[in-house]
Amino acid sequence: MDNIIIRGGTPLSGTVEASGAKNAALPLLAASILADGPVIYHRIPHLKDITTMMTLISYQGAEVTFDDQACIHIDATSATKPEAPYELVKTMRASALVLGPLLARFGQARVSLPGGCAIGARPIDMHLKGLEAMGATIEVDHGYVEAHAPNGLKGAVIVFDQVTVTGTENLMMAAVLADGVTVLDNAAREPEVVNLAESLRQLGADIEGDGTNRITVRGVKSISGGHITAIPDRIEIATYLASALVTQGDVTVTMAQPEALEAFLARVSDAGATVETGEDWIRCKSDNRLKPVNIHTMPHPGFPTDLQAQFMAMMAIADGTSTISETIFENRFMHVQELVRMGAEIQLDGNIAIVKGIPKLSGAPVMATDLRASASLVLAGLAAEGETIISRVYHIDRGYERIEEKLTKLGADIKRQSAGEDSLTGAVPLYA
Numbered sequence: 554m555d556n557i558i559i560r561g562g563t564p565l566s567g568t569v570e571a572s573g574a575k576n577a578a579l580p581l582l583a584a585s586i587l588a589d590g591p592v593i594y595h596r597i598p599h600l601k602d603i604t605t606m607m608t609l610i611s612y613q614g615a616e617v618t619f620d621d622q623a624c625i626h627i628d629a630t631s632a633t634k635p636e637a638p639y640e641l642v643k644t645m646r647a648s649a650l651v652l653g654p655l656l657a658r659f660g661q662a663r664v665s666l667p668g669g670c671a672i673g674a675r676p677i678d679m680h681l682k683g684l685e686a687m688g689a690t691i692e693v694d695h696g697y698v699e700a701h702a703p704n705g706l707k708g709a710v711i712v713f714d715q716v717t718v719t720g721t722e723n724l725m726m727a728a729v730l731a732d733g734v735t736v737l738d739n740a741a742r743e744p745e746v747v748n749l750a751e752s753l754r755q756l757g758a759d760i761e762g763d764g765t766n767r768i769t770v771r772g773v774k775s776i777s778g779g780h781i782t783a784i785p786d787r788i789e790i791a792t793y794l795a796s797a798l799v800t801q802g803d804v805t806v807t808m809a810q811p812e813a814l815e816a817f818l819a820r821v822s823d824a825g826a827t828v829e830t831g832e833d834w835i836r837c838k839s840d841n842r843l844k845p846v847n848i849h850t851m852p853h854p855g856f857p858t859d860l861q862a863q864f865m866a867m868m869a870i871a872d873g874t875s876t877i878s879e880t881i882f883e884n885r886f887m888h889v890q891e892l893v894r895m896g897a898e899i900q901l902d903g904n905i906a907i908v909k910g911i912p913k914l915s916g917a918p919v920m921a922t923d924l925r926a927s928a929s930l931v932l933a934g935l936a937a938e939g940e941t942i943i944s945r946v947y948h949i950d951r952g953y954e955r956i957e958e959k960l961t962k963l964g965a966d967i968k969r970q971s972a973g974e975d976s977l978t979g980a981v982p983l984y985a
Contacts, residue, residue, distance in 0.1 A: 554558065556854025557943040559934035559967040564802035571790045571808045572598040572784035572954040576859075577745040578724040581646040581752055581781050582606045582947065585627040586654035587729055588756055590778025592966040594625040597783055598954040602645050609641045609648060609915060613655070616663045628778070632658075639665040639696060646953075649677050650719060652698060653727030656689060662700045666693070683711045683724040688732055708772060716741050717850040720748055721768065728770035729758045737768040742815040744784055752781040787813040788859045789953060792928050794837040795863045796960065798826050800869060803838040804963055811835050816856045820846050822866070824871065845873035845910060850881050862888045862929035869897040870936055871910035879904045888926035891919040893956065895933050895941065897977040916941040921948040928953065935965055 573596035583606065584702040585592045597603060607625070611617045613636065615629035642648035644976045646667040655662035667677070681698065686709040689702040708731050713720060721741040726749075728735035740746070742764055750763035758780050759771035790806045791814055795802035798821060811818070811830035818835070822828045824843040829836040845868060851860040858881035868875040869892055877884050886906055889899050894917045898909040916939030921927030927948040934941030943949075946969070949956060961969050 554944065555946050556970045557931065558968050558970055559916070559931065559937075559941045559943070559950070561800075561914075561935050561937040561939070561941060563964055563966060564800045565796050565935065565936075565963040565965055566803045568805045568807060569793055569959045569962055571785040571806050572596070574598075574745060574786035574788075575600055575952050576718075576786075576788070577748045578603055578783045579606050580650050580719075580726070580745070580749045581783060582610060582625075582627065583654050584726055584749065584756075584781075585610060585629050585651040586613070586632065586651060586658050587726060587776055588778050589630060589775045591626055591628040592756070592778050593780045594627070595782040596778065597625050598786065600952060600954055601950045602647065602952070604646070605641065605645050609637055609651065610636070611820070612636075612641060621913060633879070635659040635662045637662075637664040642667050645721065647854055649680060650723055650726075652677075652680060652700065653684065653723040654761070656684060656700045656702055657706055657727045657730040658910070660701070660703050660705060662698070664698045664700070666696050666698065677720070677897060679715075679717050679720040680723045683709075683720065684727060686711050686717045686736065686785045687724075687727060700933075702883055706731035707786055708735045708770075710736045711738065713737070713739040715739070718743050718746060718762070724761065725750065725770055728772060729753055729760075729776060730774075731770070731772040733772055735770045737770070738766065740766050740768045741852060742766060744787065744810065748784045755779050755781065785809050788857065788925070790814065790835065791817045791860050792863050792932070792953070793959065793963070794821070794835060795867055795932055796935055796963065797837050798824075798839045798843060798867055799932050801839050801841065802963070803836070805834055805836040807834045809833055809835045816854060817860055820848055820856065824867070842870065842872040842910070842912070843867055845871045845875035847876045847878075849878040851979070852881070858882060858885065859925050861885060862925045863932055865889075865899070865906060865908060865944075866892065866929040866932040866936070868908040868910060869899065869933065870912065870914060871908075874907065877906040877908060879906070885923075886926075887922040888929045891922070891926070891930055892933055894919055895937055912982070913938050915939055918942045918944070921945045924948050924952040931956065931960075931967075935960070935967075
């Protein structure tokens with residue numbers, strides 16, 4: 554496994570281009586299962602999770618290829634195997650996204666219960682209840698979901714117990730080919746959900762209400778192939794903007810959607826950062842220590858849980874005490890002990906972290922525990938005095954494309970060091 558080594562203390566400055574969003578790309582790729590022709594994907598990031606999803610779709614019998622513009626072509630018309638085995642899904646919870654499309658397309662599906670970051674239960678119960686409401690029979694046996702709908706799925710009114718992004722996406726895709734009208738109440742409003750709905754409409758689906766808490770899908774007989782583009786990765790964008798703020802630098806991210814980051818930008822503005830936006834770019838600058846700001850994670854358009862760890866790294870060196878409340882996942886403070894190893898003063902009280910800012914962090918050996926926690930350690934390393942060595946960086950590779958290259962472009966002293974033969978950077982055979 555690889556390590557990332559950072560020598561911190563250098564203000565970052567410059568411009569970097571955002572990649573396509575992993576959290577948008579994964580459901581977009583799963584949607585190819587529904588299409589009657591080839592789907593051509595643009596701005597899909599080169600990440601381990603993306604490779605896993607492509608391998609999974611290829612396993613089902615789809616043709617997966619690339620063109621000379623690095624676009625992904627998926628033709629699932631030849632797919633014959635509605636299955637997602639444990640060996641392919643054990644590292645990625647988003648693999649559950651193939652359940653709805655497979656069931657809608659084939660009338661049956663066998664999908665292993667997913668794995669991924671250990672940040673809480675994140676059960677797929679709401680996915681399964683929704684599919685049952687649409688007429689499917691569901692059994693969970695020996696770690697696999699066995700779903701059957703031999704007469705096809707039927708439209709239904711589904712009310713989510715709580716907001717679920719992947720549940721909304723999964724059932725929206727299942728409803729595309731269902732007989733009748735499906736209404737998803739208390740639906741997720743995230744930009745990635747909107748990206749999926751807009752893309753499905755381009756292929757012929759009848760969907761309205763995306764971006765609100767009620768999505769209506771009128772089933773159609775089929776959808777065609779076409780071109781799909783992933784939106785910019787708002788979490789990656791915010792992470793690079795945060796790299797400016799923890800180092801008292803000045804960073805601009807292009808190919809961005811400022812409206813997707815309103816909650817984050819409002820909080821960093823409250824913390825004293827200079828924030829400027831254009832149609833497709835965002836600039837953040839800070840000349841001094843940030844002021845403490847309290848945050849409370851919420852579903853979109855609230856403050857994203859995927860930026861909680863990064864914000865904590867900023868508050869760890871703020872001029873005062875802040876509180877961070879995590880309301881989405883019950884086990885998403887695993888980065889706290891690693892930040893404490895770097896000198897941060899953080900106390901936990903249930904789902905609340907109390908962060909007493911200090912002037913400087915100190916470089917130390919730390920371990921990434923999940924994707925977003927790893928980003929917080931990178932930010933802390935950039936701000937710290939001395940050398941920080943981050944291990945288990947395969948977590949970073951699941952969500953950040955060429956992170957060392959992009960940070961180096963901004964002036965960071967960062968490098969990857971191979972610590973064994975199983976480097977995930979090279980383990981991407983579909984891109985070879």
